[in-house]
Structures are given as structure tokens and as C-alpha cells.
Amino acid sequence: MTLPLVPVPTRLQWHQGAPVSLDQSVKVRAPHHLAPAVAGMLGIAEQHIMTTDGAWASGQDQPSCAVVLSETTGDGEGYVLRAGDGVVALTGSRMGLLRGLATVVQLRDLAAPGAPAGQVPAVHIEDEPRLAVRGLMIDVARHFFGVASIKRVLDLMAAYKFNVLHLHLSDDQGWRIEVPSRPELTERSGGTEVGGGPGGFFTVADYQEIVEHAAVRGIEVVPEIDMPGHVNAAQHAIGALNDSGEPAEPYTGIEVGFSKLSLANPATAAFIDEVLAHLAAITPGEYLHVGGDEVHQMPREEYREFARHLALAARRAGKKPQLWGEAAVAELPAGTRVQLWDSNADHAPVVAAARAGAGVVLSPGDRVYLDMKYHQGYELGLDWAGYVQVRDSYDWDPAQYAEGLPPEAIEGVEAALWTETLSREEHLFTMLLPRLVAVAEVGWSAQEQREWEDFASRARAHAPLWEDGGYAYHRSTQVF
Ligand code: TNX
Numbered sequence: 001m002t003l004p005l006v007p008v009p010t011r012l013q014w015h016q017g018a019p020v021s022l023d024q025s026v027k028v029r030a031p032h033h034l035a036p037a038v039a040g041m042l043g044i045a046e047q048h049i050m051t052t053d054g055a056w057a058s059g060q061d062q063p064s065c066a067v068v069l070s071e072t073t074g075d076g077e078g079y080v081l082r083a084g085d086g087v088v089a090l091t092g093s094r095m096g097l098l099r100g101l102a103t104v105v106q107l108r109d110l111a112a113p114g115a116p117a118g119q120v121p122a123v124h125i126e127d128e129p130r131l132a133v134r135g136l137m138i139d140v141a142r143h144f145f146g147v148a149s150i151k152r153v154l155d156l157m158a159a160y161k162f163n164v165l166h167l168h169l170s171d172d173q174g175w176r177i178e179v180p181s182r183p184e185l186t187e188r189s190g191g192t193e194v195g196g197g198p199g200g201f202f203t204v205a206d207y208q209e210i211v212e213h214a215a216v217r218g219i220e221v222v223p224e225i226d227m228p229g230h231v232n233a234a235q236h237a238i239g240a241l242n243d244s245g246e247p248a249e250p251y252t253g254i255e256v257g258f259s260k261l262s263l264a265n266p267a268t269a270a271f272i273d274e275v276l277a278h279l280a281a282i283t284p285g286e287y288l289h290v291g292g293d294e295v296h297q298m299p300r301e302e303y304r305e306f307a308r309h310l311a312l313a314a315r316r317a318g319k320k321p322q323l324w325g326e327a328a329v330a331e332l333p334a335g336t337r338v339q340l341w342d343s344n345a346d347h348a349p350v351v352a353a354a355r356a357g358a359g360v361v362l363s364p365g366d367r368v369y370l371d372m373k374y375h376q377g378y379e380l381g382l383d384w385a386g387y388v389q390v391r392d393s394y395d396w397d398p399a400q401y402a403e404g405l406p407p408e409a410i411e412g413v414e415a416a417l418w419t420e421t422l423s424r425e426e427h428l429f430t431m432l433l434p435r436l437v438a439v440a441e442v443g444w445s446a447q448e449q450r451e452w453e454d455f456a457s458r459a460r461a462h463a464p465l466w467e468d469g470g471y472a473y474h475r476s477t478q479v480f
Pocket of ligand 1: 256293294324341369371382418419420
């Protein structure tokens with residue numbers, strides 16, 4: 001008997017024992033700090049959670065609990081789950097418990113063969129991720145998506161054990177994060193987007209709400225300010241960032257590669273430091289993404305110098321730098337993360353940077369750019385990397401993607417959702433589902449355990465969960 005879990009766990013054994021019923025009034029015993037995650041992920045009221053530091057929230061007698069979370073030390077994401085005869089017991093570090101909770105939810109909500117949903121079957125699971133980073137990038141610059149939409153994205157990510165949300169916060173078409181010392185950024189460029197729509201931006205409080213919703217679910221937010229290209233919105237807001245000293249015209253088209261900053265302009269370095277210091281201050285995660293892609297009109301030497309400047313600026317702000325693959329040609333400080341994306345490019349510079357010590361996150365356009373059309377004629381999306389069917393997102397091995405890439409340099413995989421053609425929340429989820437869950441399994445599950453037909457049948461079983469959650473999805477004929 002197989003259960004349709006996604007991502008497929010490392011080890012699963014059935015055993016004799018009665019399934020455990022988990023309804024809305026189930027009692028959960030958990031460390032105090034996990035109560036919001038338990039409530040949010042299992043969808044139960046916080047007063048049903050008995051915290052291990054003794055306090056039973058509503059003051060009743062301590063009940064026996066059907067779900068028991070035991071926290072161990074360490075920061076790994078592995079967990080052990082034993083279910084049967086009235087108890088679901090989860091053991092792991094804080095992160096491990098969060099990943100295990102996602103499994104409990106799937107065990108409860110995906111009906112086991114011959115059993116009703118709402119019951120966790122008697123199983124023993126040991127599980128741990130293949131790759132440390134399992135991310136999703138959302139472009140809120142081309143079209144803006146607000147806090148409520150991003151929280152729904154985070155809920156979906158948590159359900160499939162993702163741990164990094166990368167927010168692309170600035171581009172030619174808009175600036176999406178409040179910088180209190182530079183109010184003109186959002187005042188002038190927060191209200192523009194592709195196609196002339198209303199745009200929008202995150203206040204500091206909005207951003208913190210996102211960071212908190214993510215943190216509760218064990219997801220790190222990596223904010224990106226894209227430089228030295230993709231900067232028209234900044235140059236529209238701040239005239240001093242242009243060589244002319246005059247503000248650029250707003251831009252609402254979808255061409256790339258035409259705008260750039262210059263370090264010869266003394267305003268540039270100060271701008272970079274100020275923005276990154278602010279972003280670092282409001283971001284608890286370790287990384288700042290500083291862009292580096294598609295600067296089509298900059299001489300190579302100037303580009304190399306700029307990319308290095310950006311990486312060092314991120315470090316000065318107290319964070320580790322992450323940059324798009326082009327930046328691999330620069331001399332980057334130790335601890336820099338390079339993000340391979342352009343499936344049409346030569347990967348040799350990224351491979352060389354990895355050999356020199358950079359970490360690599362794989363976001364190959366032909367596999368995990370979830371803004372690519374599913375097939376010819378599909379109404380949403382772009383096609384520069386080709387069509388990306390669900391199977392394309394699933395059927396590849398990160399260790400084999402770029403020839404010569406040392407396996408130990410591969411930190412993880414990150415799907416990307418660019419939004420030139422996506423203007424509504426429904427569009428986001430239609431592009432994400434089912435491909436996002438394919439990427440989840442690529443990042444989490446061992447290569448030997450993955451098989452396309454098996455995945456497709458498991459993924460199919462998840463559609464009712466997406467429907468219950470109000471998530472739009474594409475009924476790909478490869479899966480349905
Ligand atoms: C390339 S990926 C870009 C983005 C576009 C995307 C569309 C990357 C680093 N740059 O500016 O939005 O393609 O798929």
C-alpha cells in the first residue's frame with residue numbers, strides 16, 4: 001500500500017495498530033513556541049494545544065493528547081513520526097517538527113487506501129531532506145501581490161516542506177519595499193506595474209508580517225533588490241541615480257536589460273549601503289539577494305567590479321550575499337551564494353565559482369521557472385526557456401544539471417515565478433500548481449526514490465486539498 005505523500009519520505013513502514021482520528025478538537029502537546037505553527041498548519045484552535053511547559057491554555061484538566069511533539073536539539077530538518085493506537089508522536093528539532101507537521105497534515109487529509117480521510121494510518125516514518133535549500137522566488141515587482149497573497153503562498157510552501165521564500169522586491173516596473181529614509185522610492189515607484197495597473201508596496205510592518213508568518217512555518221525570507229540592472233523604478237524615484245541627474249520615466253513594459261546604475265556616480269554607493277542596511281535590519285534571515293542579472297549594456301570589467309561591490313555591500317550590511325548566475329564571473333567573497341537560472345547560458349562560470357567555494361542554488365529556467373507556459377498556446381506565461389510541463393519540473397537530477405558542478409556546492413533548488421504576465425492571485429497558483437509540488441520533491445527526496453509515474457499519481461491525489469484551500473491549479477494532462 002502506498003500513501004500519496006509529497007514529497008515522498010525517506011522511509012515509511014506500516015505497522016499493526018489502529019489509525020488515529022484527528023478532528024478539529026484534537027488535543028496536541030507541543031513546545032510552547034510551536035503553538036502558532038501547530039494551530040496554523042493543523043488548522044486547530046490554540047486552546048487545544050497543551051504546551052510542554054505545563055500550561056494548558058484553557059485551564060482544564062490535562063487531557064490525553066492525540067498528537068505529541070517532542071523537540072530535540074540541533075537544526076536539522078529530519079523527523080521521526082510514529083502513528084497508531086491513539087497517538088501520533090513526532091520527534092525532531094524545531095525545524096524537523098515543522099516538516100513533520102506537514103506530513104501529519106497530509107496523512108490526515110489524504111485518504112489512505114480503504115480508509116476515510118481524517119485518520120492518520122498506523123505508520124512509522126523517518127524522513128530528512130536531500131538538499132538544505134528548497135526555495136521559491138516570487139516577483140512582486142512586475143505585478144504586485146500583497147500580504148494576504150504572500151501568506152497563502154507561504155502556507156502552500158510549508159505544506160510541501162519548502163524553507164526559503166525569495167522576494168524579488170524591485171525591478172524596472174516598481175519598488176515594493178518601504179525604505180523610511182528614502183520615502184520617494186515607494187511614493188513614486190510603489191504605484192506602477194506592468195500594464196499600467198495600480199501596483200503597491202509593502203510597508204515595513206507588512207514585510208514584518210510576512211517574515212513572521214514565514215518564520216512560524218520554518219521558512220526564511222530572502223529579500224532581493226536587483227542591481228545594477230533592473231533599476232528603472234529606483235531611477236524614476238531618485239533622479240540622482242541617473243547620470244543626467246533627472247528622474248527616469250516610469251516603465252510598464254516587459255523588456256529587460258535597459259537600465260543600470262553606475263559606481264562612477266557618487267550617489268550610487270550611498271544608495272546601495274542605505275537600502276541594504278535597512279533591509280538587513282528588518283530581515284532575520286542570513287541572506288540578502290543583490291541581483292546581478294541581465295545587465296546587457298555594461299562593459300564586462302565594470303560589471304565584474306559592480307557585482308563584487310554588491311556582494312561586499314551585503315556583507316557590510318551583516319548578511320551573506322546571493323546573486324544571479326551572471327555574477328559568477330566576479331571575484332566574490334567567501335560564503336556567497338550564486339543562483340544558476342539561465343538554461344540557455346554556458347554554466348562554466350557558475351561551475352568555476354562553485355569550485356572556488358561559492359554555494360549554488362539551482363533555478364534552471366527549463367525546469368523550475370514556473371512562469372514558463374505549460375505548453376504551446378497556454379494563455380499565461382513566457383516561453384524563452386521553452387515550455388515547462390509538470391514532468392520537466394520533476395524529471396531531473398540537481399546533481400547532474402550542470403556538468404562539472406561539485407555536488408557539495410549544491411545548496412539547493414529554487415523555483416521562480418516571474419510575473420510579467422501574471423496579474424491576479426489565481427494566476428500565481430495556476431502556474432505554481434502542480435509544478436511547485438514537483439520541485440518540492442526534487443529538493444527533498446532522494447533521487448533513487450523518485451519516479452515520474454508514481455509521483456504523478458501521488459500529485460493527483462493532492463488536487464482535493466488544493467480545492468479545499470481555494471488554490472487554483474492547472475489540470476495538466478500529464479497528471480490528471
Ligand atoms: C529572466 S531570471 C529574468 C527576469 C525575467 C525572467 C522571465 C532573471 C535573473 N532575470 O528578469 O522576469 O527571465 O522569465
